[in-house]
Amino acid sequence: MSQKAEKLIDKKGLRLDGRKPDELRPIKIEVGILSNADGSAYIEQGKNKILAAAFGPREMHPKHLALPDRMVIRCRYHMAPFSVQERKSPSPSRREIELSKVIKESLEPTAFMEYYPRTGVDIFIEVLQADGSTRCASITAASVAMADAGIPMRDLVAACSAGKVDDTIILDLMDTEDKQGSADVPVALMPNQNAITLLQMDGTLTSEEFENAVNLALEGCRKIYAMQKEALKTKYVDVKEVEE
Amino acid sequence: MxxxxxxxxxxxxxxxxxxxxxxxxxxxxxxxxxxxxxxxxxxxxxxxxxxxxxLRAFYIPKIGDIVIGTVVEVGFNGWTIDINAPYSALLRASEVLSRPFKPQKDELSQVLSMGDLVVAKITAYDRSHDPQLSVSEPGLGKITRGQIIRVTSTKIPRIIGRKGSMVSMITQETGCQIILGLNGVILVTGKNPEDEELALMAIRKIEEESHTSGLTDRITQMLKEEKTKGEEKTKNESKS
Missing domain, CATH: 2.40.50.100 (RNA polymerase II/Efflux pump adaptor protein, barrel-sandwich hybrid domain)
Incomplete structure (x- = not known):
């Protein structure tokens, strides 16, 4: 494994796909592409392809799950059987159930939950193609879908991962870097509030490395945030240009 | 500052x-x-x-609002109405029957059944109680004819226009009666389907371009053009 890990960053300091250590993968975000959902978003981050749909607020079913003082957010993260090289069983795995919970909790602080008591918001995330850091890309897409659904929010949530391969701290890990690298730190941020809503770590890092990784991820989040805003705005700018 | x-x-x-x-x-x-x-x-x-x-929002009930809803459930003493909001609304039987409601005599599904559309007014609502509806005013009640179009509820004020300028213009140009449900459901009733189609087209255009200025003039122009087109068509048809 140590031999393989050496190849992750070449002599010029570039990564397997030619990126610099602090460079994001190319990102494309599209808003409102599912007409049956109240709000939706599609994100392509490198080879990741993820669809997110948001419904509600609407009446909770089953009714006993509704809370009398606030709204409930439910989230389902799901990977399509064809999203990875080897077929993934379509039934929710342990990992998917955990990610659903983690994503839900990273989105909860942004919504004004107390505005609409007794209601529920459903978020569905469908990973069509996975290539590392899907939880981050999912959060990014889901928060755009929520904004598109018209749910009042404090801020958009942008998420990005950082990690360590070959003793270098890198931004936005892809699948091989995640699997063969030594650490992965996914971070979700509400940039205007400057509040972190998700912070996880897998692997080992010294406290100094950890701090560097978090700072690098936060920088990535801010770049992604700009793209989210741009995506939401372009949906309406098209019509404006027609007029002028 | x-x-x-x-x-x-x-x-x-x-x-x-x-x-x-x-x-x-x-x-x-x-x-x-x-x-x-x-x-x-x-x-x-x-x-x-x-x-x-x-630009994107959902309807939140407000007392006094006129809404258009669909019957989703016939209960023991009233109906549950979907008003396109996070909360479903209740319409009591005594409201509709305008006489005391007798459960043993009246069959509610004969008055309003599943899928029926009603124009109603919200009479009560707060955060802890579902909205209550009333149909006891003129112009309210079951919808029997016309066409329905759904828009984002925040765009209703744009369709009304400044002091109702937009909606009265469409009414005038197309000869259709337009009832605006504040929950984003609009009922268009005209003398013939062509007129209704014209009004629907105008409403769809307003929804798409609601955030641009000078919209009323453009809609008027569009309606006039479409009308002359339609007239020419009928002329040609009558000739041949």
Whole structure:
């Protein structure tokens, strides 16, 4: 494994796909592409392809799950059987159930939950193609879908991962870097509030490395945030240009 | 006391709009004397008040609103109506029958059955109780003819226009009666399907371009053009 890990960053300091250590993968975000959902978003981050749909607020079913003082957010993260090289069983795995919970909790602080008591918001995330850091890309897409659904929010949530391969701290890990690298730190941020809503770590890092990784991820989040805003705005700018 | 956006600019949730001595209006929130946006929308200043006209939002019931809803459930003493809001509304049988309701005599599904559309007014609503409806005023009640179109509820004011200018213009040009449900459901009733189609086209155009200015004039022009087109068509048909 140590031999393989050496190849992750070449002599010029570039990564397997030619990126610099602090460079994001190319990102494309599209808003409102599912007409049956109240709000939706599609994100392509490198080879990741993820669809997110948001419904509600609407009446909770089953009714006993509704809370009398606030709204409930439910989230389902799901990977399509064809999203990875080897077929993934379509039934929710342990990992998917955990990610659903983690994503839900990273989105909860942004919504004004107390505005609409007794209601529920459903978020569905469908990973069509996975290539590392899907939880981050999912959060990014889901928060755009929520904004598109018209749910009042404090801020958009942008998420990005950082990690360590070959003793270098890198931004936005892809699948091989995640699997063969030594650490992965996914971070979700509400940039205007400057509040972190998700912070996880897998692997080992010294406290100094950890701090560097978090700072690098936060920088990535801010770049992604700009793209989210741009995506939401372009949906309406098209019509404006027609007029002028 | 700076403001960071010009009038009619598009903002997204979390955008800092103003700092200092301003009032937070619709779709905004304050934190540390700063005003932020909470929805995707367009900034409007109204003296010291900052409003965001939401481009995407859902309908929240308000007492006195006229809404158009669908019957989704026939109960023991009333109906459950879907009014396109986070909460479903209740319509009591005695409201509709205009006489005391006798469960052993009256069959509710014969009055209103599943899928029927009703125009109704919201008479009661708060955060802890579902909205109650009433149909006891003229113009309210079951819908028997016409066409329905659904739009985002925030766009209804745009369709009404300044002092009703837009909706009265469409009524005049197409000869259709238009009932606007504030929940984003619109009923168009005309003498023939062509007129209705024309009105629907105008409404769809307003929805798409609601955030642009000078819309009333463009819609008037479009309707006039379409009308002459339609007339020519009928002329040609009658000739041949």
């Amino acid at each position: 700076p403001t960071f956006f010009e009038r009619r600019q598009i903002v997204t949730p979390g955008d800092l709009i103003a700092e200092g001595d301003y009032l937070a209006g619709e779709n905004t929130y304050t934190e540390d004397n700063r005003i932020y946006a909470s929805r995707v929308g367009i900034v409007e200043y109204e003296n010291k008040k900052i409003n965001i006209v939401a």
